[in-house]
Amino acid sequence: MTFESYSEPRVKRINDFLDSNLLKFRGSVSQRFAPLISAMQYSLEGGGKRLRPLMVVAAAECLGLPIDDVLPAACAIEYIHTYSLVHDDLPALDDDDTRRGKPSNHKKFGEAVAILAGDALLTEAFGLMHQLTENKRFNALNILNATELLSTFAGVRGMVGGQLLDVTSGNLNYSLPEVEFIHIHKTGAMILASVLMPARLIGAEEPRIKNLRRYGEAVGLAFQISDDILDSEATLRYSRGPRKKPKPSYTQVMSPAEMKQKLNSLIDNATQALAEEGQKAEPLVAIAEFIRTRRH
DSSP states (O other): OOHHHHHHHHHHHHHHHHHHHHHHHHHHSOGGGHHHHHHHHHHHTSOOOOHHHHHHHHHHHHTTOOHHHHHHHHHHHHHHHHHHHHHHTSTTTTOOSEETTEEOHHHHHOHHHHHHHHHHHHHHHHHHHHGGGTTOOSOHHHHHHHHHHHHHHHSTTTHHHHHHHHHHOOOSSOOHHHHHHHHHHHTHHHHHHHHHHHHHHHTOOHHHHHHHHHHHHHHHHHHHHHHHHHHHHSSSOTTSSOOSSOOOOGGGTSOHHHHHHHHHHHHHHHHHHTGGGGGGGHHHHHHHHHHHHOOO
16 A cells, blocks of 8 residues: 555545535635635645545544544644644744745735634634534544544644744754654644544544554654755755744754654654554555655
8 A cells, every 4th residue: 555545535535525614614604704714725725735634534444433434533633734834834933925835824815814714723623523423423522532632732732832832942952852842742743633533532442542642653753854854955945935933953953864764763663553453554554654755
């Protein structure tokens, strides 16, 4: 199984769900709010690989769940990831003018609308989680536990906490533990949430949760290292323009060879963590191998 063969049909289902949900949403609110929904849609359709919702789907399949049952949760995570990118690009944070070759949300719609679009995406993500109640597949307690997982990893104890350290640290001489602490939270938290979400929804046994956690923690750091490698090898950052503000990066604490060695070690650890799952884990392994070799 390759990442491409696995991801293509599933990304289509994720995109179809996102499109249909936005279409229903647009039809259910006052047209005076249309500019806000357009700003939300602009960034949701920004051209990413849907890696986080793919991880939700892959973890669900590993646990024997149908894809359709977890699509609301997968897309809730994509909403939160997208909101974080909209806000991350703002002048007060990273001050990025472009995202994946297009104007950043605030360059397209203005800073005020971009802030509100991010706020809306974050808030409506929890509306998507409520959709998990509609097919009666999961019990209410497990849905509450999954929602708590999402709020924990997206909030102060996860992504937002990591963002705080990323933008407020004035130290340019970071140590490796400092860089890793920031990225475990800023990048790794939502990847780990993606992998653990289906396990929360079914109340999986602790040994399986432990294996998925090992996988998610390793892949989360590996993804950030691969980002930093891509940035270091390009004249401009691979998905954006030139960096305006200094940021903690693995390139500040490791050589290129050390970064690639650590990346490979993390991916090996991630795949080994799923050995007991056998063929059911092949999609998660394919995602890990994609992170190992990705060029964009």
